[in-house]
Amino acid sequence: MSDADTTTTTEPVQDPDHNMLVGTAEEREREKKYGLQEIPPEEVPLLPGELSHHPSPFQYVVIAMILVVITALEVGVSYLEGDIPNGLIIVLLLGMGLVKLVLVASYYMHLKTDKPVFRRFFIMAAVGAIFLYLIVLTTLGVWDGGS
Amino acid sequence: MEQAAIAPPAGGAHASTPVHAGHGEHETSTGVTNTKLAMWIFLSSECLLFGALIATYLLYRGRSKGIEPADVYNIPFTSATSFILLMSSLTMVLALAAIQRADYRRTKIWLVATALFGMVFIGGQVYEFTEFTRKGVTVDTNLFGSSFYLLTGLHGLHVTVGIVWLLSLWGLTTQGRLQQKDSETIEISGLYWHFVDVVWIVIFTVVYLIPM
Numbered sequence: 001m002s003d004a005d006t007t008t009t010t011e012p013v014q015d016p017d018h019n020m021l022v023g024t025a026e027e028r029e030r031e032k033k034y035g036l037q038e039i040p041p042e043e044v045p046l047l048p049g050e051l052s053h054h055p056s057p058f059q060y061v062v063i064a065m066i067l068v069v070i071t072a073l074e075v076g077v078s079y080l081e082g083d084i085p086n087g088l089i090i091v092l093l094l095g096m097g098l099v100k101l102v103l104v105a106s107y108y109m110h111l112k113t114d115k116p117v118f119r120r121f122f123i124m125a126a127v128g129a130i131f132l133y134l135i136v137l138t139t140l141g142v143w144d145g146g147s
Numbered sequence: 148m149e150q151a152a153i154a155p156p157a158g159g160a161h162a163s164t165p166v167h168a169g170h171g172e173h174e175t176s177t178g179v180t181n182t183k184l185a186m187w188i189f190l191s192s193e194c195l196l197f198g199a200l201i202a203t204y205l206l207y208r209g210r211s212k213g214i215e216p217a218d219v220y221n222i223p224f225t226s227a228t229s230f231i232l233l234m235s236s237l238t239m240v241l242a243l244a245a246i247q248r249a250d251y252r253r254t255k256i257w258l259v260a261t262a263l264f265g266m267v268f269i270g271g272q273v274y275e276f277t278e279f280t281r282k283g284v285t286v287d288t289n290l291f292g293s294s295f296y297l298l299t300g301l302h303g304l305h306v307t308v309g310i311v312w313l314l315s316l317w318g319l320t321t322q323g324r325l326q327q328k329d330s331e332t333i334e335i336s337g338l339y340w341h342f343v344d345v346v347w348i349v350i351f352t353v354v355y356l357i358p359m
Contacts, residue, residue, distance in 0.1 A: 044247045047331050049179035057244045064237040068230060071351075075226045078356040086358045097352035101345050108240050108341045110334075115179055118187045125191030129198035142206055 052113045063107050070096050186335045190342045197346050200298040201353055207290035209359050216291060219282050220355055221275070228271035229351045232306075235264030236344045239313075239337045246320075249327040255320050258333075261340065262313040265306050272303045295354070302350060305343045312336050 041053040055063070074096045077089055106112040111119045137143070175181055208216070242257035276296070279285075286296040316336055319325040325332060 039248045044244075047247075047334055049183055054240075054244065054247070057241055060237060060240045060244065064233065067233050067236075071226065071229060071233065074352065074356055075222065078222065078358070081358045090357055093352050093356050097348055100348045104236060104341055104345050104348065108236050108344075109338055117177060117179060117184070121187045121191050122194075125194040129194045132195070133198050133202035137202055137205060140206055 211289035211291040
């Protein structure tokens with residue numbers, strides 16, 4: 001570490017190698033103590049097309065745990081075949097799958113924090129695909145066992 | 148040392164200012180970068196592609212002669228590979244969070260972890276296909292075999308493309324050619340990767356878990 005790294009100035013310091021701001025002395029001290037992952041989301045610059053900040057790494061982990069729990073529930077429900085009506089199993093599985101899909105799209109793909117244009121594209125395509133293929137499958141008699 | 152050399156954005160004035168989109172990006176009339184918009188349009192078209200294949204599987208399911216899905220599916224094994232793909236989505240967003248904080252060491256770790264999870268998933272798929280073949284289900288056995296291999300095989304191809312993409316990003320980061328200002332590059336690859344995960348969420352539910 002050079003003297004410049006330990007200075008107590010509050011002015012951002014220019015990094016000669018990367019031509020970027022390396023932060024103030026307080027910020028460097030905090031990074032040294034907690035690591036860069038601990039920088040709160042509101043201090044991270046917004047990417048183009050974003051309206052608000054992404055979740056923190058900890059929140060990402062919490063969402064992953066929720067996804068794992070729902071997956072475990074899905075597998076558990078699938079083993080109830082024969083014990084409860086198949087219609088109920090299908091509704092439960094589709095519901096849990098939808099929750100997982102929405103969680104990934106909202107938080108990991110950042111549709112919740114991005115400009116609405118992305119959300120509109122995705123919803124339009126997903127809903128359009130579901131409707132289109134439901135019509136096709138219904139026309140071909142999938143639900144009534146026809147051919 | 149890497150962490151200390153390239154520090155995160157300072158707060159205050161920088162905090163809510165969108166970072167530059169990267170080399171060669173310009174202001175657009177939509178207010179979003181063309182690359183990100185293009186990726187979303189591509190992903191939207193993929194919804195229709197995978198929707199068609201899932202619909203085809205549903206159409207032929209239960210109408211085949213011979214071996215049926217219930218005879219060959221190994222739900223505990225597929226659940227494990229699904230869990231691995233979910234974890235890869237977590238490591239992918241952690242890679243994005245790391246590069247946004249100019250933490251290049253963690254960026255590389257999470258990118259490699261994501262690629263490795265993807266490789267394990269593909270390995271699982273190869274094992275599953277091998278087992279199915281041993282049990283007599285091949286792509287030309289019956290309608291179930293054809294639609295199943297086409298759907299899951301195309302998904303596996305998407306995962307493979309994602310792995311190559313992730314490893315190339317890891318290489319760029321290692322060479323120092325991917326910096327904090329290029330965070331959107333990681334985000335766009337992440338959009339692709341998460342979409343592949345979303346598609347698997349649907350396939351796992353509709354193809355593997357829903358009873359006949």
